[in-house]
Amino acid sequence: MSFGFPWGLLALGALVPLVAAYFLRRKQKPVVVSALFLWRTPRPRAEAGPRFERFTREASLLLEMLAVVAAALFLADVRLGEDARMRHLVLVVDGSLSMSARGADGRPVLEKVRAEAARRVEEEKATSVTVLASGTVPRVLAGPEAEPSRALASLESFHALGADHEVAPTLLWAQELAGPGRRVHFLTDAPPAEGVAVPAAVRWTALGAARDNVALVSAWRRDEGSTATVTLRVARFGTGPEETEVRAVARPGPGATEGTERRERVRLPEEGAATLRFTFENAGDVEVSLPPDALPEDGEARLPPAPERRVRVALAEGLDAQARSALERFLAVSPGVERGPGEGALVVGPRGSDARVTVGVGGAVRTFVGPFFAEKGHPLLDDVQLGGVRWAAGAEAPPGRPLMTAGTVVLLSEAEGQVHLNVDLSRSNVQRTPAWPVLLGNLLREVRHAQEGFPRRQLSLGESLVVVTRPGARYTLEGPEGTRPLFGAGTLGLPPAAVPGRYTLERDGEPVDAVEVLPLDARESDLRGRGGGDRPAQAAGSDEDGGAAPGRARWPLLVLLAALLADFYVTRRTEVK
Amino acid sequence: MSTALDFDEAEVARLAPGLALALPRTPQRGRVGEVRAASAGSSLELHDFRAYQPGDDLRQMDWNAVARTGELSLRVRQDEVSPRLEVLLDGSRSMALSPRKAGCARELALLATEVGAHQGLSPTLLVCGARPERVQGQVCRSALRAATFDAKDDLHAALARLPPLRPCGLRVVVSDFLFEAPLPVLVSRLAQGAAALFLVQVLDAEDLEPTGGEGARLVDAESGAALEELLTEEVLAAYTRRFAEHQKALGAAAARARAVHLVAPAPQALRVLVAGALRPLFLPEGVA
Numbered sequence: 001m002s003f004g005f006p007w008g009l010l011a012l013g014a015l016v017p018l019v020a021a022y023f024l025r026r027k028q029k030p031v032v033v034s035a036l037f038l039w040r041t042p043r044p045r046a047e048a049g050p051r052f053e054r055f056t057r058e059a060s061l062l063l064e065m066l067a068v069v070a071a072a073l074f075l076a077d078v079r080l081g082e083d084a085r086m087r088h089l090v091l092v093v094d095g096s097l098s099m100s101a102r103g104a105d106g107r108p109v110l111e112k113v114r115a116e117a118a119r120r121v122e123e124e125k126a127t128s129v130t131v132l133a134s135g136t137v138p139r140v141l142a143g144p145e146a147e148p149s150r151a152l153a154s155l156e157s158f159h160a161l162g163a164d165h166e167v168a169p170t171l172l173w174a175q176e177l178a179g180p181g182r183r184v185h186f187l188t189d190a191p192p193a194e195g196v197a198v199p200a201a202v203r204w205t206a207l208g209a210a211r212d213n214v215a216l217v218s219a220w221r222r223d224e225g226s227t228a229t230v231t232l233r234v235a236r237f238g239t240g241p242e243e244t245e246v247r248a249v250a251r252p253g254p255g256a257t258e259g260t261e262r263r264e265r266v267r268l269p270e271e272g273a274a275t276l277r278f279t280f281e282n283a284g285d286v287e288v289s290l291p292p293d294a295l296p297e298d299g300e301a302r303l304p305p306a307p308e309r310r311v312r313v314a315l316a317e318g319l320d321a322q323a324r325s326a327l328e329r330f331l332a333v334s335p336g337v338e339r340g341p342g343e344g345a346l347v348v349g350p351r352g353s354d355a356r357v358t359v360g361v362g363g364a365v366r367t368f369v370g371p372f373f374a375e376k377g378h379p380l381l382d383d384v385q386l387g388g389v390r391w392a393a394g395a396e397a398p399p400g401r402p403l404m405t406a407g408t409v410v411l412l413s414e415a416e417g418q419v420h421l422n423v424d425l426s427r428s429n430v431q432r433t434p435a436w437p438v439l440l441g442n443l444l445r446e447v448r449h450a451q452e453g454f455p456r457r458q459l460s461l462g463e464s465l466v467v468v469t470r471p472g473a474r475y476t477l478e479g480p481e482g483t484r485p486l487f488g489a490g491t492l493g494l495p496p497a498a499v500p501g502r503y504t505l506e507r508d509g510e511p512v513d514a515v516e517v518l519p520l521d522a523r524e525s526d527l528r529g530r531g532g533g534d535r536p537a538q539a540a541g542s543d544e545d546g547g548a549a550p551g552r553a554r555w556p557l558l559v560l561l562a563a564l565l566a567d568f569y570v571t572r573r574t575e576v577k
Numbered sequence: 578m579s580t581a582l583d584f585d586e587a588e589v590a591r592l593a594p595g596l597a598l599a600l601p602r603t604p605q606r607g608r609v610g611e612v613r614a615a616s617a618g619s620s621l622e623l624h625d626f627r628a629y630q631p632g633d634d635l636r637q638m639d640w641n642a643v644a645r646t647g648e649l650s651l652r653v654r655q656d657e658v659s660p661r662l663e664v665l666l667d668g669s670r671s672m673a674l675s676p677r678k679a680g681c682a683r684e685l686a687l688l689a690t691e692v693g694a695h696q697g698l699s700p701t702l703l704v705c706g707a708r709p710e711r712v713q714g715q716v717c718r719s720a721l722r723a724a725t726f727d728a729k730d731d732l733h734a735a736l737a738r739l740p741p742l743r744p745c746g747l748r749v750v751v752s753d754f755l756f757e758a759p760l761p762v763l764v765s766r767l768a769q770g771a772a773a774l775f776l777v778q779v780l781d782a783e784d785l786e787p788t789g790g791e792g793a794r795l796v797d798a799e800s801g802a803a804l805e806e807l808l809t810e811e812v813l814a815a816y817t818r819r820f821a822e823h824q825k826a827l828g829a830a831a832a833r834a835r836a837v838h839l840v841a842p843a844p845q846a847l848r849v850l851v852a853g854a855l856r857p858l859f860l861p862e863g864v865a
Binding site (some may be wrong): 029031032033035037038039040060120492571 | 583671675753755756757781782783784787794795796797798802803805806808812815816819820823
């Protein structure tokens with residue numbers, strides 16, 4: 001049973017005075033008579049069988065109550081059985097950033113989508129609505145099968161700030177929620193591109209408009225000491241404007257009393273992007289903004305300080321002089337490195353030690369000039385060029401998985417977090433080639449990335465969140481949409497953030513690190529391909545089948561009339577023949 | 578249930594000496610007594626003469642007449658009977674609809690027993706209440722005083738609880754006869770074994786002419802059954818019609834059983850009733 005107009009049930013309040021009148025009437029002083037049969041109309045069954053007459057008042061009350069209930073059900077638009085079947089409407093709203101673009105009239109596309117959604121709910125006479133927001137990770141805004149008012153309210157509080165994404169998974173999910181043969185309403189800002197496979201049951205409605213737009217396509221900040229370097233790329237999507245003014249405001253950082261504001265006019269190329277660089281001293285957060293345009297969200301970025309992570313390196317006893325000398329030469333010029341033992345320090349030791357990195361040979365030493373076989377794609381070997389390298393290695397292979405070999409000899413191996421370098425630096429020239437600092441730089445980079453927190457401090461929309469956690473601790477990720485727990489230890493790859501903003505990693509309730517997800521996505525900033533249109537569902541939907549009856553149910557009216565007639569019958573006064 | 582507020586025993590005592598019950602003319606029922614019956618019998622009082630017929634008692638031959646006329650004449654003497662009186666009082670709740678109705682019923686039953694006793698009829702009183710009671714002689718007065726109208730059924734149903742009615746000369750039934758029952762059957766049963774039957778119907782003023790007035794809920798005095806009815810003029814007129822039909826049926830049943838149906842409106846004084854409506858039962862002494 002369902003009610004089309006639940007307020008109609010207020011009519012049940014009429015039962016109160018009805019019952020009260022019944023009890024008041026019962027309190028009337030009865031008139032005792034000698035012969036009741038003389039007052040009654042003689043009936044064939046008067047001499048036998050039950051005497052219904054004594055229940056006249058109760059029967060009348062029951063019939064009148066039945067009439068009131070029937071009237072209330074009619075007013076409340078009661079629906080039973082087939083009539084009560086839910087009319088389920090599934091709406092999918094594009095959650096990408098371009099939905100926040102303003103049209104020529106200044107109204108955001110999302111506002112038009114809200115109005116269109118309300119119109120669809122009214123048009124389809126939906127009794128339940130499910131609202132999905134498409135995105136890199138689809139999500140439910142209302143439902144499944146929420147009340148229409150709740151569903152529309154959820155749209156009011158929704159902000160489309162997501163990255164460019166494929167909508168097909170969301171549409172397929174919506175189709176599953178709608179059920180076989182039911183239509184799905186997709187509300188977006190652009191008609192489907194050529195070649196995009198749209199499910200047959202999806203009605204695609206585009207409410208956008210083509211606009212010119214100037215946007216930040218990337219923003220990057222790097223802090224070295226007290227100097228912050230902000231690198232921006234500004235692009236123009238459309239015919240104008242040819243130049244724009246970029247404003248960068250640095251909030252005062254530690255040791256600074258006031259902030260700094262920079263403005264720079266930049267000429268925008270027709271294709272590609274213009275690059276700008278600002279430097280600030282003792283800067284806190286740096287806020288970058290462009291003049292307002294069709295999509296102001298992609299012209300603003302907030303860049304918090306992003307100092308490079310420091311790595312502590314310790315050289316263990318037992319290293320031969322050549323190796324120690326080569327390592328110290330590298331560490332002396334490597335940025336963000338602290339020397340000496342300490343917690344979490346990267347220890348470099350001789351072969352056979354339990355240091356994180358071992359350097360040394362075992363067995364007869366042979367010198368190789370090539371060919372060298374390296375595991376392609378391993379981060380330790382990024383950009384490691386071994387041309388001209390003379391590598392002297394021992395015959396005994398180091399333990400672990402080989403990463404680089406020459407002939408049958410393993411030159412570099414990795415085992416359980418340890419890296420083993422099978423090299424005799426007194427007979428090699430590798431420490432004097434570019435391969436040596438690159439290899440060690442990769443090693444330090446991996447160590448940095450293995451530190452607790454976010455390896456990157458700034459991310460653009462759509463980029464996966466990578467976070468490193470330690471085992472044995474409880475982590476949560478706090479972001480603009482709330483807090484969620486993180487499970488697992490080590491390097492965790494999380495789905496891209498749904499909305500831009502600051503995400504903070506907390507360990508046992510204490511903040512550990514933070515990352516800023518910037519509302520920058522060049523594909524979303526390009527509004528030239530947006531437009532309007534309505535593409536009906538290719539498959540015939542069955543929304544009309546099983547839908548609510550067009551009018552109110554009539555049976556309560558019939559019950560009401562029957563109850564009134566019966567009440568009239570039991571309370572009638574008849575003449576004696 | 579009942580009260581004896583309107584039970585005027587003094588008035589009964591004043592009226593009883595000057596009254597006599599109308600005795601039946603049918604043959605006596607009861608042992609030989611001192612009361613001259615209307616029928617011929619063997620008392621010393623001469624009743625008539627007739628011609629001798631074979632088989633007649635020769636001791637009753639009037640030899641003087643035979644000598645004067647030469648015809649065999651026989652003396653016919655008045656019979657002497659000792660008839661019994663049975664007074665049946667309806668003990669249903671409707672008899673106590675008002676104190677006056679209950680009092681009037683008690684007075685009539687007492688007057689019948691008093692007059693009967695004075696007449697030497699050996700009265701028996703039967704009260705058809707919830708607990709039936711049967712008394713004889715002088716205790717009738719106290720029994721009537723203590724009688725309660727508490728039966729939840731009517732006289733027809735109460736007869737089943739009563740001790741069996743005995744053959745008697747005169748039976749007086751005091752009731753309102755306002756109940757749904759097969760009246761011919763009831764009256765026939767009451768007349769069974771009685772030489773004469775008087776149905777004294779005591780009716781309250783509300784029974785005769787209901788005033789209507791307050792309330793729309795009528796409750797039966799005996800069964801407690803209720804009826805929703807607004808007491809409008811039309812309804813009251815309908816009641817009057819149905820009441821008249823009921824009375825007509827009762828009278829017809831009484832006539833069929835050779836009983837006498839007398840209506841005693843309770844509002845009237847006992848003296849008025851005796852002189853008026855109940856004159857067929859209570860005859861002035863000397864007339865009987």
